[in-house]
Amino acid sequence: MSWTDERVELLKKLWGDGLSASQIAGELGEVTRNAVIGKVHRLGLSGRAKTAPTAARPRKPMREAEPRRDERPQRPMTHGNTALAPSLEQMVQEAPAPAPQSADNVVPMGQRCTIMNLTESTCRWPMGEPGTDGFYFCGGKTKQGLPYCAHHARIAYQPVQDRRRDRRLAYLA
DNA sequence: CCCTGATTCGC
DNA sequence: GCGAATCAGG
Numbered sequence A: 001m002s003w004t005d006e007r008v009e010l011l012k013k014l015w016g017d018g019l020s021a022s023q024i025a026g027e028l029g030e031v032t033r034n035a036v037i038g039k040v041h042r043l044g045l046s047g048r049a050k051t052a053p054t055a056a057r058p059r060k061p062m063r064e065a066e067p068r069r070d071e072r073p074q075r076p077m078t079h080g081n082t083a084l085a086p087s088l089e090q091m092v093q094e095a096p097a098p099a100p101q102s103a104d105n106v107v108p109m110g111q112r113c114t115i116m117n118l119t120e121s122t123c124r125w126p127m128g129e130p131g132t133d134g135f136y137f138c139g140g141k142t143k144q145g146l147p148y149c150a151h152h153a154r155i156a157y158q159p160v161q162d163r164r165r166d167r168r169l170a171y172l173a
Numbered sequence B: 001c002c003c004t005g006a007t008t009c010g011c
Numbered sequence C: 001g002c003g004a005a006t007c008a009g010g
Helices: A005-016 A021-028 A033-042 A086-094 A150-156
Strands: none
Touching: A005 A021, A005 A033, A021 A033
């Protein structure tokens, strides 16, 4: 497959919409994100409004001097939190994971999902007792292809992690 | 480790 | 022109 006019148009559109290169590659199919990035550059439309709608990059300060507002927060914030809940994720790493669906029913109301609200990008981790009133799905933003958010994905895939996550994009579809 | 875009360079 | 490999970064 090559860069037909149609594919280039779609690329421009999606790139303009702020989708990441990998997302666009997934949309187009049969190309890698590298191909997309390479094409984007050759087309000369690299720069764009920062912050993709979905994945990482909550912000990119790009400022030279520190505002030095007040004291730094206690959390070191080691790496860029690409998911949704930075401090939460850190807590997960530092503390032993609690029971999957019992203990931590601490999902923001606005994030919770029912079977109706679930989408491709909402965490399907069940919360509470299925069939009962308090049952709902996590609803967080999923970690790329996975059905769960970063938090629940860690829990879900903890015991058996030997299996390589199939990282290939769409070019084998 | 997950991800992001940027760049290089052989094809 | 193309894109894998690599680089730099959150």
